[in-house]
Amino acid sequence: MKDFDALKDLWSGQTNDPKMDYEGVLKDVRKSGSAMANRLMTESLAMLAGVMTFGWIWLEGSFLLWTTHLSIAILVACCIYYLTVQLTDYRRLSSGKDVLQKPDLYISYLQKYQRERYNFNTRNYKIYSIFIGIALALFAIELYYISPVWQSIICLIFSIGWFIMCWRLMISYRIKEQERINEMITKLERIKKQFD
Amino acid sequence: MAKKEVLFGEIFKANSKKIYHLCYGYTGDEAAAHDLMQETFMKVWQNLEGFRNQAMISTWVYRIAVNTCLSWLRVEKRQAKDPLTDYIIENSREEISEKNDQVEKLYKCIAQLEENERLIITMVLDEVPYPEIAEISSVSEGNLRVKIHRIKHKLTEIYNRYERF
Numbered sequence: 001m002k003d004f005d006a007l008k009d010l011w012s013g014q015t016n017d018p019k020m021d022y023e024g025v026l027k028d029v030r031k032s033g034s035a036m037a038n039r040l041m042t043e044s045l046a047m048l049a050g051v052m053t054f055g056w057i058w059l060e061g062s063f064l065l066w067t068t069h070l071s072i073a074i075l076v077a078c079c080i081y082y083l084t085v086q087l088t089d090y091r092r093l094s095s096g097k098d099v100l101q102k103p104d105l106y107i108s109y110l111q112k113y114q115r116e117r118y119n120f121n122t123r124n125y126k127i128y129s130i131f132i133g134i135a136l137a138l139f140a141i142e143l144y145y146i147s148p149v150w151q152s153i154i155c156l157i158f159s160i161g162w163f164i165m166c167w168r169l170m171i172s173y174r175i176k177e178q179e180r181i182n183e184m185i186t187k188l189e190r191i192k193k194q195f196d
Numbered sequence: 197m198a199k200k201e202v203l204f205g206e207i208f209k210a211n212s213k214k215i216y217h218l219c220y221g222y223t224g225d226e227a228a229a230h231d232l233m234q235e236t237f238m239k240v241w242q243n244l245e246g247f248r249n250q251a252m253i254s255t256w257v258y259r260i261a262v263n264t265c266l267s268w269l270r271v272e273k274r275q276a277k278d279p280l281t282d283y284i285i286e287n288s289r290e291e292i293s294e295k296n297d298q299v300e301k302l303y304k305c306i307a308q309l310e311e312n313e314r315l316i317i318t319m320v321l322d323e324v325p326y327p328e329i330a331e332i333s334s335v336s337e338g339n340l341r342v343k344i345h346r347i348k349h350k351l352t353e354i355y356n357r358y359e360r361f
Contacts, residue, residue: 001356004348007302011217011321014299018216018233022208025237026201032238099239099263100246100256102334103312106263191266194312195334 040090047083051076063142071138074131082128085120104195111188118181122174129170133163204241211254212237214322215261221318222265224307232268236261258324258332262315305354313347320344 002010058072092098098109136159144152215236220229239260247256306314312333319329326344330337 002352002359004352007352007355008321010298010302015296018212018230020212020230020234022205022212022237025208025234026204026241028234029238029241097243097246099260099267100243101263102259103262103266103332104334107266110267191311194310 040087043086044083047079050079054079064145065142067138068142071135074135074138078128078131078135085124089117104192107188107192107195111185111192114181114184114188118177121177125170129163129166200244204237204244207240207244207253207257208237211257214254214319214324215257217322218258218261218315218318219265220303221306221321222311222314223268224304228268232261232264236264239264252328254324255328255331258319258328262332265315266311301358302355305351305358308354309347309350313343313350316340316343317347317351320348 054072054076058069058076061068063069098106101109140152140156140159143155147155212233216229216233219232219236220226223229223232236257240257243260247253306317309317312335316329316333316335319332324332326337326340329335329344330340333340335343
């Protein structure tokens with residue numbers, strides 16, 4: 001049988017020391033900083049390429065209908081929206097400012113962040129997909145007038161197939177995500193009660 | 197930049213051991229404790245310029261560590277509170293020396309406590325002053341004393357129960 005003082009002696013005599021030094025931490029800070037910057041850069045460049053491609057098509061193409069102009073404008077807006085959200089989230093995570101709060105406030109921040117991400121991955125993604133769908137449908141109107149019927153049909157089949165695939169993937173992703181988020185929020189709420 | 201590095205080095209030397217104990221006490225896992233400690237000091241480095249001496253630097257570092265441990269839950273699927281089974285105890289005996297075996301068992305017992313109890317008790321064991329623990333864990337000092345009394349009793353009970361194996 002040991003009392004608390006015996007446990008304290010055991011604790012103070014432990015040889016469990018961290019196996020790292022501050023120079024190693026600094027090395028990793030620089031490495032992770034550049035990894036984050038590279039990821040950001042790659043994503044930004046990919047989205048920028050998308051925006052430029054649509055812009056180029058918009059400027060160079062001679063479209064007959066106003067619906068096509070609207071279609072391209074929607075696609076460009078979707079790309080910019082997605083890029084803005086990603087950039088904001090990365091900046092927020094990399095700054096690490098929230099971690100300086102008191103633990104009870106930090107738990108509230110984590111709960112809020114989880115819900116925001118959940119909304120982004122479900123509700124906002126749904127709206128995002130609907131806009132992409134509208135853009136493709138508007139584009140299909142012009143395609144119907146300028147292309148042979150078989151090309152229009154292939155384009156229509158491809159678009160519908162793509163949507164069904166995305167929808168199915170999103171359903172399974174949403175179910176998994178929901179379970180995970182619910183589990184996390186339950187845990188955080190349980191911890192929050194401990195700090196109240 | 198060099199001045200910042202010197203300051204960071206001093207902060208690291210003064211706090212790393214205690215922060216490691218806190219992370220180990222929270223996770224009950226050596227590898228996870230190293231990851232969390234590293235993440236904590238990375239955040240310390242990133243925010244060092246913003247530190248305005250509103251709190252003691254150790255309190256500030258502790259707070260970052262506590263929040264890093266809390267956010268560990270967001271990505272960690274495995275529950276930290278693994279039951280202390282015979283299998284774990286048996287494995288521990290094979291892997292570590294007799295003296296460290298007891299310390300290892302103590303960490304596993306700490307991991308059986310509630311999350312904020314783990315954070316508080318590791319600071320108590322590391323002899324962090326009570327006002328500082330209260331400040332770090334957002335608990336009033338009066339409430340903290342009651343909590344500490346209860347956690348000490350709980351931890352001793354868990355440890356003695358498993359020492360009988």
